Amino acid sequence: MGVKERRALEKQMRRNQILDAARKLLISQGLENISISKISREAQLGVGTIYFYYKNKEEIFIALQEEGLGFLFSAIQQIKRKQLNPAEKLKEVATAYYNFSQNQQEYFNIINYFLSSPRIFFQEEQKKLIDMSGNKILMVIETILLEGVEEGFFLEEDPRKFSILFWGTIHGLIHFKKLEHTTLQNENHQLVYKYSVDKLIQSIQP
Amino acid sequence: MGVKERRALEKQMRRNQILDAARKLLISQGLENISISKISREAQLGVGTIYFYYKNKEEIFIALQEEGLGFLFSAIQQIKRKQLNPAEKLKEVATAYYNFSQNQQEYFNIINYFLSSPRIFFQEEQKKLIDMSGNKILMVIETILLEGVEEGFFLEEDPRKFSILFWGTIHGLIHFKKLEHTTLQNENHQLVYKYSVDKLIQSIQP
Amino acid sequence: MGVKERRALEKQMRRNQILDAARKLLISQGLENISISKISREAQLGVGTIYFYYKNKEEIFIALQEEGLGFLFSAIQQIKRKQLNPAEKLKEVATAYYNFSQNQQEYFNIINYFLSSPRIFFQEEQKKLIDMSGNKILMVIETILLEGVEEGFFLEEDPRKFSILFWGTIHGLIHFKKLEHTTLQNENHQLVYKYSVDKLIQSIQP
Amino acid sequence: MGVKERRALEKQMRRNQILDAARKLLISQGLENISISKISREAQLGVGTIYFYYKNKEEIFIALQEEGLGFLFSAIQQIKRKQLNPAEKLKEVATAYYNFSQNQQEYFNIINYFLSSPRIFFQEEQKKLIDMSGNKILMVIETILLEGVEEGFFLEEDPRKFSILFWGTIHGLIHFKKLEHTTLQNENHQLVYKYSVDKLIQSIQP
DNA sequence: CATGAATGAGGGTTCATTCAT
DNA sequence: AATGAATGAACCCTCATTCAT
Numbered sequence: 059m060g061v062k063e064r065r066a067l068e069k070q071m072r073r074n075q076i077l078d079a080a081r082k083l084l085i086s087q088g089l090e091n092i093s094i095s096k097i098s099r100e101a102q103l104g105v106g107t108i109y110f111y112y113k114n115k116e117e118i119f120i121a122l123q124e125e126g127l128g129f130l131f132s133a134i135q136q137i138k139r140k141q142l143n144p145a146e147k148l149k150e151v152a153t154a155y156y157n158f159s160q161n162q163q164e165y166f167n168i169i170n171y172f173l174s175s176p177r178i179f180f181q182e183e184q185k186k187l188i189d190m191s192g193n194k195i196l197m198v199i200e201t202i203l204l205e206g207v208e209e210g211f212f213l214e215e216d217p218r219k220f221s222i223l224f225w226g227t228i229h230g231l232i233h234f235k236k237l238e239h240t241t242l243q244n245e246n247h248q249l250v251y252k253y254s255v256d257k258l259i260q261s262i263q264p
Numbered sequence: 265m266g267v268k269e270r271r272a273l274e275k276q277m278r279r280n281q282i283l284d285a286a287r288k289l290l291i292s293q294g295l296e297n298i299s300i301s302k303i304s305r306e307a308q309l310g311v312g313t314i315y316f317y318y319k320n321k322e323e324i325f326i327a328l329q330e331e332g333l334g335f336l337f338s339a340i341q342q343i344k345r346k347q348l349n350p351a352e353k354l355k356e357v358a359t360a361y362y363n364f365s366q367n368q369q370e371y372f373n374i375i376n377y378f379l380s381s382p383r384i385f386f387q388e389e390q391k392k393l394i395d396m397s398g399n400k401i402l403m404v405i406e407t408i409l410l411e412g413v414e415e416g417f418f419l420e421e422d423p424r425k426f427s428i429l430f431w432g433t434i435h436g437l438i439h440f441k442k443l444e445h446t447t448l449q450n451e452n453h454q455l456v457y458k459y460s461v462d463k464l465i466q467s468i469q470p
Numbered sequence: 471m472g473v474k475e476r477r478a479l480e481k482q483m484r485r486n487q488i489l490d491a492a493r494k495l496l497i498s499q500g501l502e503n504i505s506i507s508k509i510s511r512e513a514q515l516g517v518g519t520i521y522f523y524y525k526n527k528e529e530i531f532i533a534l535q536e537e538g539l540g541f542l543f544s545a546i547q548q549i550k551r552k553q554l555n556p557a558e559k560l561k562e563v564a565t566a567y568y569n570f571s572q573n574q575q576e577y578f579n580i581i582n583y584f585l586s587s588p589r590i591f592f593q594e595e596q597k598k599l600i601d602m603s604g605n606k607i608l609m610v611i612e613t614i615l616l617e618g619v620e621e622g623f624f625l626e627e628d629p630r631k632f633s634i635l636f637w638g639t640i641h642g643l644i645h646f647k648k649l650e651h652t653t654l655q656n657e658n659h660q661l662v663y664k665y666s667v668d669k670l671i672q673s674i675q676p
Numbered sequence: 677m678g679v680k681e682r683r684a685l686e687k688q689m690r691r692n693q694i695l696d697a698a699r700k701l702l703i704s705q706g707l708e709n710i711s712i713s714k715i716s717r718e719a720q721l722g723v724g725t726i727y728f729y730y731k732n733k734e735e736i737f738i739a740l741q742e743e744g745l746g747f748l749f750s751a752i753q754q755i756k757r758k759q760l761n762p763a764e765k766l767k768e769v770a771t772a773y774y775n776f777s778q779n780q781q782e783y784f785n786i787i788n789y790f791l792s793s794p795r796i797f798f799q800e801e802q803k804k805l806i807d808m809s810g811n812k813i814l815m816v817i818e819t820i821l822l823e824g825v826e827e828g829f830f831l832e833e834d835p836r837k838f839s840i841l842f843w844g845t846i847h848g849l850i851h852f853k854k855l856e857h858t859t860l861q862n863e864n865h866q867l868v869y870k871y872s873v874d875k876l877i878q879s880i881q882p
Numbered sequence: 883c884a885t886g887a888a889t890g891a892g893g894g895t896t897c898a899t900t901c902a903t
Numbered sequence: 904a905a906t907g908a909a910t911g912a913a914c915c916c917t918c919a920t921t922c923a924t
Contacts, residue, residue, distance in 0.1 A: 072883095093918060104885040106922080115919065173442050174376050185446045192447030216459065222440065222451065223460040227429065230436020234428065236379050240391045241398030245428065253422065254429040261467035267903090271907090278908085300894060310910040312897080317908095321894070484904095505897060507907095516906035518901080527898065585854050586788050597858045604859030628871065634852065634863065635845065635872040642848020646840065648791050652803045653810030657840065665834065666841040673879035679924090683886090690887085712915065722889040727916070729887095885924080893917075903906080 073111050073121075076101050080118050081125065084164045089171060092119075120184055123172055126165030127191035130158050134198050144206030145259050151199060152228050152255040159232045166232075196221050203262075214262040224258055279317050279327075282307050286324050287331070290370045295377055298324075326390055329378055332371030333397035336364050340404050350412030351465050357405060358434050358461040365438045372438075402427050409468075420468040430464055485523050485533075488513050492530050493537065496576045501583060504530075532596055535584055538577030539603035542570050546610050556618030557671050563611060564640050564667040571644045578644075608633050615674075626674040636670055691729050691739075694719050698736050699743070702782045707789055710736075738802055741790055744783030745809035748776050752816050762824030763877050769817060770846050770873040777850045784850075814839050821880075832880040842876055 079101035083092045094115055098105045112118050137150045159166040172188075199221040206212035214220050231251050238247050285307035289298045300321055304311045318324045339360045343353050365372040378394070405427040412418035420426050437457050444453045491513035495504045506527055510517045524530045549562045571578040584600075611633040618624035626632050643663050650659050697719035701710045712733055716723045730736045751772045755765050777784040790806070817839040824830035832838050849869050856865045 094920080095918070098886090105887090105920085106885050107883080109920075110883070173439055174373070188443070189446040189449070192443055196447065218451065219456050219459045220463070222448065222456050223433065223437070223463060226437035226440055226460065227433040228436070229439060230434070231429070231432035233379055233435060233439075234432055237394070237398055240395040241402065242428065243395070245424065250425050250428050253425045254432065257426070257429060257467060261463060275908085299892075301892080304911095311895085312911065313909055315895070316910095506899080507897070510907090517899085517908090518906050519904080521899075522904070522906095585851055586785070600855070601858040601861070604855055608859065630863065631868050631871045632875070634860065634868050635849070635875060638849035638852055638872065639841065639845040640848070641851060642846070643841070643844035645791055645847060645851075646844055649806070649810055652807040653814065654840065655807070657836065662837050662840050665837045666844065669838070669841060669879060673875060687887085711913075713913080716890095723916080724890065724918080725888055728889095733915070885922105887922095887924105889918100889921085891918100894915100896914075897910105897912100900910085901906105901908095903908105 069111070072103075072107075076103065076108055076111055076118070077121055077125070080122055084122055084168065088164060089119075089167050119168060119171065120187075122165070123168050124187055124191065126162070126169050127188070127195075129162060129165060130155070130169070131191060131194045131198075133158055134195055138198055138201060144202050144209070144211050145263070147202045148199070148224065148259055149255055151202070151224075152251070155225075155228050156232060156251060159235075196225060199224055206262075210264070212262045213264045220262060227254055227258060275317075278309075278313075282309065282314055282317055283324070283327055283331070286328060290328055290374065294370060295325075295373050325374060325377070326393075328371070329374050330393060330397070332368070332375050333394075333401075335368060335371060336361070336375070337397060337400050337404075339364055340401055344404055344407060350408050350415065350417050351469070353408045354405070354430065354465055355461055357408070357430075358457070361431075361434050362438060362457060365441075402431060405430055412468075416470070418468045419470045426468065433460055433464060481523070484515075484519075488515065488520055488523055488530070489533055489537070492534055496534055496580065500576060501531075501579050531580060531583065532599075534577070535580050536599055536603065538574070538581050539600070539607075541574060541577060542567070542581075543603060543606045543610075545570055546607055550610055550613060556614050556621065556623050557675070559614045560611070560636065560671055561667055563614070563636075564663070567637075567640050568644060568663060571647075608637060611636055618674075622676070624674045625676045632674060639666055639670060687729075690721075690725075694721065694726055694729055695736070695739055695743070698740060702740055702786065706782060707737075707785050737786060737789070738805075740783070741786050742805060742809070744780065744787050745806075745813075747780060747783060748773070748787070749809060749812050749816075751776055752813055756816055756819060762820050762827070762829050763881070765820045766817070766842065766877055767873055769820070769842075770869070773846050774850060774869060777853075814843060817842055824880075828882070830880045831882045838880060845872055845876060 076097065079097045080092060083096055083100055087096075092115075094108055095105055097118070098108050101108070108118075112121070133154045134151055137147050137154060140147065140150065142150065196218075200217050203212060203214060203217040203220060207214060207217060228251070231254055234242060234250075235247055242250070282303060285303045286298060289302055289306055293302075298321075300314055301311055303324070304314050307314070314324075318327070340357055343356045343360060346353065346356070348356065402424075406423050409418060409420060409423040409427060413420060413423060434457070437460055440448060440456075441453055448456065488509065491509045492504060495508055495512055499508075504527075506520055507517055509530070510520050513520070520530075524533070545566045546563055549559050549566060552559065552562065554562065608630075612629050615624060615626060615629040615632060619626060619629060640663070643659075643666055646654060646662075647659055654662070694715060697715045698710060701714055701718055705714075710733075712726055713723055715736070716726050719726070726736075730739070752769055755768045755772060758765065758768070760768065814836075818835050821830060821832060821835040821838060825832060825835060846869070849865075849872055852860060852868075853865050860868070
């Protein structure tokens with residue numbers, strides 16, 4: 059291994075060290091309470107050092123978002139291989155998404171932070187990453203659909219669009235969890251969620 | 265008109281004046297850049313005066329949210345009366361929601377602020393308001409559905425749940441507008457949106 | 471009763487109404503959390519009205535202090551009449567002072583506020599009042615002493631000075647209660663207090 | 677001297693610089709008029725810098741209090757070594773305490789601020805400091821007493837308690853200096869003070 | 883590479899007081 | 904006599920970022 063490679067490796071390690079600290083703070087204190095100086099303290103590094111490895115705070119957030127998307131994807135990814143019929147697989151995807159939103163709330167928050175934020179302009183590279191992450195999730199859904207269609211289990215002409223619909227629905231409904239104690243207080247949110255997923259699946263069953 | 269009434273009226277006007285300033289800032293600078301001192305400057309009032317009319321910043325945000333929900337509702341409300349078949353009405357609801365999210369972006373953002381925010385605990389009174397606003401929107405959808413069911417146009421056993429599904433879907437998909445230039449770059453977001461709405465409607469057509 | 475008298479009476483009543491509110495806040499929220507607007511809310515009066523009856527916040531505090539001194543005095547006053555020997559009476563005075571400092575803490579605080587405050591310049595009238603209050607307390611001690619001297623129970627040439635010494639001692643020691651958990655942690659504060667009072671009394675016993 | 681040492685030294689110097697500013701304000705404007713922004717202006721530093729060196733305002737006050745206790749102690753400390761009999765030493769302690777209260781009024785005030793303040797909860801470390809400072813002062817008195825007892829000059833079974841009594845008395849009487857123009861206007865405060873100290877000393881002389 | 887001291891604008895909030903009504 | 908809206912300076916504190924070492 060040459061000097062260059064080692065350098066690059068070390069650099070990556072420092073970046074990880076910083077991300078470890080940021081992640082710890084994200085989980086323990088929530089998105090809003092992360093500050094660079096807190097991260098530097100947690101990472102046992104100088105504030106300036108953080109800025110050497112990340113251009114600014116946003117970049118760290120983006121890295122955390124990537125991580126979150128990674129976790130989300132790996133949870134969903136596994137479903138593809140399971141011995142289930144396509145409909146059940148889709149249900150599992152919905153469940154996995156729901157669980158992720160609840161059990162890894164802060165990651166879900168940070169993903170939403172970028173998804174809802176009105177102002178952020180992504181760099182080309184970051185765009186690619188989000189593209190990939192999003193695509194990977196979509197691909198899982200799409201693959202399941204295609205399998206279903208091939209097997210005659212599903213009937214759908216535009217599996218890609220349906221995948222987006224499917225994802226959009228579960229994403230939107232999870233947001234409505236906040237309304238559990240107001241508008242939706244007479245409905246059990248989980249039941250609505252289940253109902254919706256079933257409804258969508260039925261809509262493409264012959 | 266007695267002194268009391270005039271006083272009350274003036275008080276309401278001042279509240280509006282403040283809200284006007286806040287709204288202006290909301291639209292021009294975005295949710296994240298509203299500060300009390302900016303509002304006071306914009307409203308040509310002392311900082312203390314703002315606090316005389318609103319307990320804190322959050323209260324102003326809530327007032328803006330109410331306004332937003334009001335606009336949203338009135339846009340959707342009108343559809344009920346139109347001379348359209350139920351399916352077309354639902355499509356119009358979706359379109360209205362979409363248009364609202366695009367044309368009154370900052371209002372949409374502030375609604376989302378409360379919907380996505382990880383931390384906010386609402387007071388009982390605020391809960392009621394959100395409840396009402398949310399319900400009003402849901403009711404429009406539900407009413408359209410019920411009409412459709414009665415007319416034999418739709419077939420759906422649980423119109424309430426379907427309304428939530430419908431709303432959740434369009435809400436979620438609008439969030440995905442942000443992905444237009446990444447994950448969804450090969451799809452036209454509007455087409456996906458249209459496809460999804462159609463799909464949902466088809467799913468309850470006999 | 472003429473108009474003037476009624477006016478004066480009404481004025482006094484309003485002043486009391488305000489003082490009632492201030493007292494309530496003093497006891498419930500402590501000296502530091504009293505504000506004019508809180509008082510006005512509590513008293514169900516306008517802020518301006520408060521200023522009509524009291525020149526400023528300080529004046530209200532002074533009134534509260536007077537009240538406190540009144541309570542303190544009346545607690546001590548009663549001891550004079552009791553059927554006890556002079557030494558026991560002095561001990562009771564010390565106990566009463568101690569109890570007052572603990573049970574009516576906020577009154578004790580406000581008295582101290584004026585006693586420790588570096589800056590306050592009293593008006594002539596206020597001076598008289600404090601003079602009177604202080605004197606009344608001192609007089610009780612002095613009277614007990616004089617009785618004791620007459621009866622041959624005490625031997626002291628300057629009862630006035632001894633009264634001040636006595637009062638100063640118990641006052642200072644009560645302040646040291648704050649040190650209970652630091653400097654004086656190995657001593658029981660009450661025992662020290664008792665010891666001190668006894669010691670002082672012994673010093674004037676033949 | 678290495679870099680680290682120099683850095684540490686510089687850091688200490690900055691802390692001193694800030695404390696200098698705070699002290700200057702303490703003396704010129706009094707405890708109640710110290711604010712962080714005033715300190716920063718006086719110290720020619722940014723507000724943030726102050727917070728870099730002191731966690732909050734309280735910490736600065738505590739540092740000033742420590743200083744005050746230091747001055748007080750060193751004034752009293754010297755008396756121990758003087759060639760005087762124990763009684764005279766005690767009188768000197770009282771004088772030193774009195775002089776401190778008058779000549780370094782603001783330091784006396786700040787010590788009182790912590791002693792009288794209704795609300796403060798000390799951290800463990802601060803407790804230790806106050807403990808130490810208080811103890812050091814008490815120890816001086818106690819040592820003088822013990823010497824006196826050994827020499828047969830004093831007769832006192834509980835020198836510790838008497839020390840506290842002694843300290844409490846002079847502390848309390850100094851507070852009464854405020855009453856010089858009201859309750860105690862017919863007494864010369866200094867004479868009362870002297871009388872009291874003498875009286876206490878007599879009470880333990882055989 | 884790494885540091886961490888320094889910044890200063892900005893955050894939200896409180897409050898005694900005034901004054902036109 | 905009573906009101907309460909209006910003020911605005913002042914409060915404490917946070918923080919992303921820079922830069923000399």
